[in-house]
Amino acid sequence: MSIRVNLDRVLLDRRMSLTELSDRIGITLANLSILKTGKARAVRFSTLSALCRELNCQPADLLVYEPEEDEHIKAAE
Amino acid sequence: MNVETLYPDEMATSKASPAIGFLNILLTIIWWGGWVFLGLFTLLSAYAGLGILGVDAVHKSFENITPFMALVSSVSVVIVAAVFLVIVKQLRAICKTLVTGDPFVPQNATRLRRIWVAVAAGEILRLCSTFVISRLSQSTEEISVVATDLRIYVWFMVLALIILAEVFREGARLRQEAKLTV
Numbered sequence: 001m002s003i004r005v006n007l008d009r010v011l012l013d014r015r016m017s018l019t020e021l022s023d024r025i026g027i028t029l030a031n032l033s034i035l036k037t038g039k040a041r042a043v044r045f046s047t048l049s050a051l052c053r054e055l056n057c058q059p060a061d062l063l064v065y066e067p068e069e070d071e072h073i074k075a076a077e
Numbered sequence: 078m079n080v081e082t083l084y085p086d087e088m089a090t091s092k093a094s095p096a097i098g099f100l101n102i103l104l105t106i107i108w109w110g111g112w113v114f115l116g117l118f119t120l121l122s123a124y125a126g127l128g129i130l131g132v133d134a135v136h137k138s139f140e141n142i143t144p145f146m147a148l149v150s151s152v153s154v155v156i157v158a159a160v161f162l163v164i165v166k167q168l169r170a171i172c173k174t175l176v177t178g179d180p181f182v183p184q185n186a187t188r189l190r191r192i193w194v195a196v197a198a199g200e201i202l203r204l205c206s207t208f209v210i211s212r213l214s215q216s217t218e219e220i221s222v223v224a225t226d227l228r229i230y231v232w233f234m235v236l237a238l239i240i241l242a243e244v245f246r247e248g249a250r251l252r253q254e255a256k257l258t259v
Contacts, residue, residue: 031259041257 004064007036010055025050097175104169111165115158122151146213153206160199167192179252186246193238200231 011018018036022029027047034040035047048059055062125148167188174180207226 027259034257035259039257040259041254043259047259 002066002068004066005035005038005040006062006064007032007051010057010061014055016055021051021054024054097172101169101172101176104165104172108162108165108169111158111162115155115162118151118154118158122148122155125151143213146210149206149209149213153202153210156202156206157199160195160202163195164192167195181245181248181252183246183249183253186242186249189238189242189245193235193242196231196238197235200228200235 011021018032019029022032025047027050035043043063048062051057051062052059125145128147171180171185171188174182174185204226
């Protein structure tokens with residue numbers, strides 16, 4: 001996936017655990033783990049909004065676009 | 078990938094309907110009945126085999142048909158019973174996923190594929206055995222029956238099962254995507 005989730009870095013900066021965040025935004029720890037490990041296929045705006053609210057950040061702090069190798073090749077062509 | 082359900086509360090409240098429980102019991106009865114049927118016709122095949130080998134008492138017990146024809150007939154019934162058991166086995170597995178409340182799993186698409194393959198194979202084998210029996214009976218009338226004995230509704234059922242299998246495959250993919258949506 002070319003979208004990377006920076007949740008662990010933001011959590012580290014805020015000195016907040018995943019369990020604490022899970023309690024605050026009401027999303028299960030399992031689903032937050034899916035998001036953190038980059039296994040998620042999609043993120044709801046409501047989830048993103050809750051994350052930004054509790055972590056006091058912008059969506060761009062959480063999500064980073066990183067083109068994959070084949071995308072680089074396609075762009076060069 | 079084993080992922081916890083996205084809506085645990087919703088899943089907890091969705092209990093299997095009584096109809097599914099009834100179907101489960103019915104399929105279990107059919108499953109064991111099928112095994113009894115298969116066993117009986119396997120014994121009959123063995124009996125006809127003894128007739129071919131020349132066991133006199135057995136040979137005399139076949140009045141209107143030869144032991145070879147009896148063997149072909151009973152073997153074809155055994156094959157059809159085996160195909161039937163394969164289908165029932167897949168249906169039981171699908172029913173189990175219904176009971177657990179999550180039928181849209183990739184395994185069910187595979188099970189439906191096995192069912193249509195079994196139905197198609199069973200129908201082809203039935204056509205072959207009917208052809209062999211009619212050839213053995215030396216009746217031109219029966220051979221002409223074989224030529225027109227293509228059961229269109231069976232092949233239509235195979236087509237419907239192929240479509241259902243593909244629908245389940247797509248359903249399982251969408252379900253997986255929903256599970257991975259946070």
